[in-house]
Amino acid sequence: MSSIPHDHAHGHDHDHHHPTGLMRWITTTNHKDIGSMYLWFSFIMFLAGGVMALTIRAELFQPGLQVVNPELFNALTTLHGLVMVFGAIMPAFVGFANWMIPLMIGASDMAFARMNNWSFWLLPPAGLLLIGSFFVPGGAPGVGWTLYPPLTIQMGMGMDMAIFAIHILGMSSIMGSINIITTILNMRAPGMTLMKMPLFCWTWLITAYLLIAVMPVLAGAVTMLLTDRHFGTSFFNAAGGGDPVLFQHIFWFFGHPEVYIVILPGFGVVSQVIPAFSRKPLFGYASMVYATAAIAILSFVVWAHHMFTAGMPVAGLLFFMYATMLIAVPTGVKVFNWLATMWRGAITFEAPMLFSLGFIFLFTFGGFSGLVLSIVAIDIVLHDTYYVVAHFHYTMVAGALFSAYAALYYWLPKWTGHMYDETLAKWHFWLSLIFFNITFFVQHFLGLAGMPRRIPDYALQFAEFNLISTIGAFGFGITQLLALYIVLKCIKGGEKAPAKPWDGAEGLEWTVPSPAPYHTFEEPPVVR
Amino acid sequence: MALRAVKQFLKMDVRTVMNHKATWWARASAATAALVFAGVAHAERQLNMKLPVTQAGQTMYDLHTLMLVICAVIFVGVFGVMFYSLYAHRKSVNKNVATFHESHLVEVVWTVIPFVILLVMAFPATKAIIAMRDTSNPDLTIKVTGYQWKWGYDYLKGEGEGVRLVSNLSTPQDQIFDRTAKGENYLLEVDNPLVVPVGKKVRILTTADDVIHAWYVPELAVQQDATPGFIRDTWFKAEKVGTYRGQCAKLCGKDHAYMPIVVNVVSEADYAKWVGEQKKKMAAAGDNPDKTWTVPELVARGEKAFAANCAACHQANGRGLPPAFPSLVGSKVVTGPVAGHVDILLNGRAGTAMASFKQLSDVELAALVAYTRQSWGNKVDEIVQPADIKAIREGGKPGKQAAAKANGAAS
Numbered sequence: 001m002s003s004i005p006h007d008h009a010h011g012h013d014h015d016h017h018h019p020t021g022l023m024r025w026i027t028t029t030n031h032k033d034i035g036s037m038y039l040w041f042s043f044i045m046f047l048a049g050g051v052m053a054l055t056i057r058a059e060l061f062q063p064g065l066q067v068v069n070p071e072l073f074n075a076l077t078t079l080h081g082l083v084m085v086f087g088a089i090m091p092a093f094v095g096f097a098n099w100m101i102p103l104m105i106g107a108s109d110m111a112f113a114r115m116n117n118w119s120f121w122l123l124p125p126a127g128l129l130l131i132g133s134f135f136v137p138g139g140a141p142g143v144g145w146t147l148y149p150p151l152t153i154q155m156g157m158g159m160d161m162a163i164f165a166i167h168i169l170g171m172s173s174i175m176g177s178i179n180i181i182t183t184i185l186n187m188r189a190p191g192m193t194l195m196k197m198p199l200f201c202w203t204w205l206i207t208a209y210l211l212i213a214v215m216p217v218l219a220g221a222v223t224m225l226l227t228d229r230h231f232g233t234s235f236f237n238a239a240g241g242g243d244p245v246l247f248q249h250i251f252w253f254f255g256h257p258e259v260y261i262v263i264l265p266g267f268g269v270v271s272q273v274i275p276a277f278s279r280k281p282l283f284g285y286a287s288m289v290y291a292t293a294a295i296a297i298l299s300f301v302v303w304a305h306h307m308f309t310a311g312m313p314v315a316g317l318l319f320f321m322y323a324t325m326l327i328a329v330p331t332g333v334k335v336f337n338w339l340a341t342m343w344r345g346a347i348t349f350e351a352p353m354l355f356s357l358g359f360i361f362l363f364t365f366g367g368f369s370g371l372v373l374s375i376v377a378i379d380i381v382l383h384d385t386y387y388v389v390a391h392f393h394y395t396m397v398a399g400a401l402f403s404a405y406a407a408l409y410y411w412l413p414k415w416t417g418h419m420y421d422e423t424l425a426k427w428h429f430w431l432s433l434i435f436f437n438i439t440f441f442v443q444h445f446l447g448l449a450g451m452p453r454r455i456p457d458y459a460l461q462f463a464e465f466n467l468i469s470t471i472g473a474f475g476f477g478i479t480q481l482l483a484l485y486i487v488l489k490c491i492k493g494g495e496k497a498p499a500k501p502w503d504g505a506e507g508l509e510w511t512v513p514s515p516a517p518y519h520t521f522e523e524p525p526v527v528r
Numbered sequence: 529m530a531l532r533a534v535k536q537f538l539k540m541d542v543r544t545v546m547n548h549k550a551t552w553w554a555r556a557s558a559a560t561a562a563l564v565f566a567g568v569a570h571a572e573r574q575l576n577m578k579l580p581v582t583q584a585g586q587t588m589y590d591l592h593t594l595m596l597v598i599c600a601v602i603f604v605g606v607f608g609v610m611f612y613s614l615y616a617h618r619k620s621v622n623k624n625v626a627t628f629h630e631s632h633l634v635e636v637v638w639t640v641i642p643f644v645i646l647l648v649m650a651f652p653a654t655k656a657i658i659a660m661r662d663t664s665n666p667d668l669t670i671k672v673t674g675y676q677w678k679w680g681y682d683y684l685k686g687e688g689e690g691v692r693l694v695s696n697l698s699t700p701q702d703q704i705f706d707r708t709a710k711g712e713n714y715l716l717e718v719d720n721p722l723v724v725p726v727g728k729k730v731r732i733l734t735t736a737d738d739v740i741h742a743w744y745v746p747e748l749a750v751q752q753d754a755t756p757g758f759i760r761d762t763w764f765k766a767e768k769v770g771t772y773r774g775q776c777a778k779l780c781g782k783d784h785a786y787m788p789i790v791v792n793v794v795s796e797a798d799y800a801k802w803v804g805e806q807k808k809k810m811a812a813a814g815d816n817p818d819k820t821w822t823v824p825e826l827v828a829r830g831e832k833a834f835a836a837n838c839a840a841c842h843q844a845n846g847r848g849l850p851p852a853f854p855s856l857v858g859s860k861v862v863t864g865p866v867a868g869h870v871d872i873l874l875n876g877r878a879g880t881a882m883a884s885f886k887q888l889s890d891v892e893l894a895a896l897v898a899y900t901r902q903s904w905g906n907k908v909d910e911i912v913q914p915a916d917i918k919a920i921r922e923g924g925k926p927g928k929q930a931a932a933k934a935n936g937a938a939s
Contacts, residue, residue, distance in 0.1 A: 244758075457715060
């Protein structure tokens with residue numbers, strides 16, 4: 001297998017007679033083109049999910065019903081979750097993987113270039129199915145992204161569209177993962193052993209295994225929903241001998257690894273950026289790899305902490321509580337390692353570094369609220385309240401999204417050949433940071449006071465914090481358009497970027513010119 | 529002086545401005561002021577959990593405080609180090625850049641220490657769970673049933689055995705749609721609250737009729753999913769007389785936000801009195817299922833039952849919100865054979881939002897049939913008597929005689 005990149009490089013003969021215009025993008029098998037398409041798709045979905053979030057927050061601006069009716073509100077919370085998790089965050093990191101993994105390991109392309117094309121082009125139909133479900137009779141499903149039956153059984157055809165979208169997205173993820181695993185295991189440049197590989201590749205390798213393990217589980221769960229809805233089965237219907245709680249077990253067996261699928265590549269990005277801007281090698285490389293693997297393995301045995309109120313024997317509650325608490329250990333190791341990397345370095349604060357620091361600070365905060373939620377007795381009172389909403393937005397927005405922005409600014413010069421506007425990017429960071437906290441910090445108070453999530457209307461005692469949160473959300477939403485402007489500006493022009501624009505950066509991706517040529521590493525580099 | 533003005537302004541912002549027609553701008557600027565002066569108005573806001581009124585809740589509350597303190601100390605410690613490093617080791621000042629990148633000792637230490645801290649947390653947490661899950665020897669057992677979108681309470685065992693309540697939101701629609709000012713307990717008020725005696729162990733059995741709901745009362749430190757087809761349990765022993773409010777916590781469809789829980793904890797004497805009243809009320813209830821009702825009687829009774837049970841979806845004007853909630857005006861079911869009409873009320877319709885309403889009494893169901901068949905331009909004479917519903921429930925068919933009788937009464 002290791003000879004494949006070699007042969008491939010020789011077969012090419014350097015004449016790039018690829019189609020132009022739209023056909024270039026439809027037929028492309030180039031990892032850079034496909035990476036860019038993934039990133040654009042993810043940004044479009046991010047905006048779509050963001051508009052849904054802002055509609056939700058507009059309704060919650062004050063008590064009473066003003067903007068949307070409860071059915072549409074439920075549909076918006078559901079689709080916001082599905083679109084952001086499956087349409088925005090996951091494709092964003094697959095986009096980074098496509099662009100950067102071959103460059104980082106010295107490969108000429110991904111292992112399965114045609115399958116790579118297909119795994120991207122599955123996404124737009126799935127996105128259309130999700131968004132289109134708003135426009136069919138009965139509207140989009142109003143069941144929450146967790147799709148709990150029997151409520152799911154009551155929904156209209158929008159539910160079936162969401163189920164098919166999940167199937168398609170799952171296929172795309174599995175193919176993407178197979179591609180990433182094969183590329184990393186077989187196409188590393190001579191001399192690059194696994195333990196010399198950049199950490200971003202390591203975290204993606206582990207993430208890809210997680211995806212292959214749990215995506216089929218989700219596909220099974222939603223298929224059972226589908227047959228319960230249309231073909232008279234009773235997997236989740238107690239009246240037919242089934243069990244609604246079974247779905248929750250299956251869903252969260254997928255769902256908990258899923259949250260690490262979302263965050264582990266982010267860990268990888270931060271582990272690239274922190275050393276680069278501290279001008280010092282990553283502290284504890286080996287323990288970072290082991291910690292990532294430990295988190296991935298533990299993520300399979302903690303799922304029922306999402307179900308502490310479903311009714312479980314004491315032994316079950318204890319097991320899942322202990323296992324959940326344990327995740328704090330490897331996660332802590334990672335945070336300490338990042339801190340030790342910065343310690344006595346020569347730190348500068350460009351946008352990628354700022355987003356990485358924001359990531360560490362706020363993700364750790366979300367980790368602590370997760371630790372609080374892991375304690376069963378406390379979770380009983382906070383389960384399904386805004387405390388949980390605040391918790392997972394600290395990990396998903398300040399975690400996954402901030403690390404994605406760190407990656408974007410870190411590698412943007414490599415992609416476009418231009419430096420981005422550093423001043424605007426810093427504005428983007430600080431506004432995001434401030435508005436993020438205005439939006440989500442106050443939600444902890446709402447949860448502690450007992451405000452359930454997924455309600456369009458609330459008691460007067462919750463009015464103040466909801467109002468503050470809505471203002472923060474609109475600020476946060478508008479700030480994200482700044483990112484779009486910065487990227488477009490950087491594509492159009494700007495200061496020319498050298499091959500290695502960051503003086504502290506390490507790795508093969510900085511040995512090729514900026515912008516990276518269409519074909520790179522046709523002759524594999526040698527790593528010593 | 530200025531401070532007082534801001535305070536006044538802030539108070540107005542939430543308590544009054546919200547309820548009246550203020551411009552968006554006024555609200556937004558009020559909120560900005562609220563942000564700027566967040567510190568000033570602290571006393572007005574609920575920042576922590578409400579103090580629970582049960583022993584288990586107190587344990588939980590203390591546990592949360594402990595967790596909060598431990599986490600805060602670690603957080604400040606860790607990020608103190610980070611911010612110091614960002615300050616002291618920035619490129620412009622640190623000319624002496626280190627190159628270390630490994631230390632087995634340090635790495636072992638910061639793996640072991642968090643583990644020990646977790647053990648410290650796990651010990652009280654374990655004790656709390658074991659106490660929390662002990663539902664044995666209750667003084668009173670109440671079955672809580674979640675319906676879309678209301679709660680049913682059956683007093684199964686203990687004083688008050690046999691009492692049955694259905695608890696609906698009592699906030700008027702006008703408040704929800706901002707047509708009148710919102711009351712103090714907006715969305716947290718019900719027609720029939722759950723009443724329990726103080727100082728008694730109350731075991732709650734939860735189940736549901738349609739989809740999963742969750743019975744959640746923060747001040748009693750209780751949240752338990754109500755799953756259709758399964759019984760789960762939890763318990764509480766309130767130690768203070770008072771009214772405690774909560775909500776359904778599991779997304780259960782359209783009116784998830786509109787099925788609150790109100791628990792009145794009363795003294796033992798008051799509880800005994802309340803039970804007596806309930807028993808009398810049940811005995812004296814005008815809904816005599818054995819008599820033959822006239823059509824106007826049924827229609828009048830049906831209007832009430834419709835408002836309480838059906839109007840949320842099918843709307844007061846019967847036109848529903850198609851396609852999810854079909855119109856009843858000229859509907860095939862409502863104007864068709866009465867057997868089909870009764871069947872859908874008793875069994876719901878699989879795959880749609882139409883749930884079973886078998887929890888309603890025979891009189892209510894018969895009244896609903898009559899009301900929907902004789903309202904909004906529907907003019908169908910074929911109706912049923914409560915006795916027929918009873919017969920159908922027991923497996924029979926509506927008697928021809930009863931239907932004929934109803935026709936006679938209509939003419």
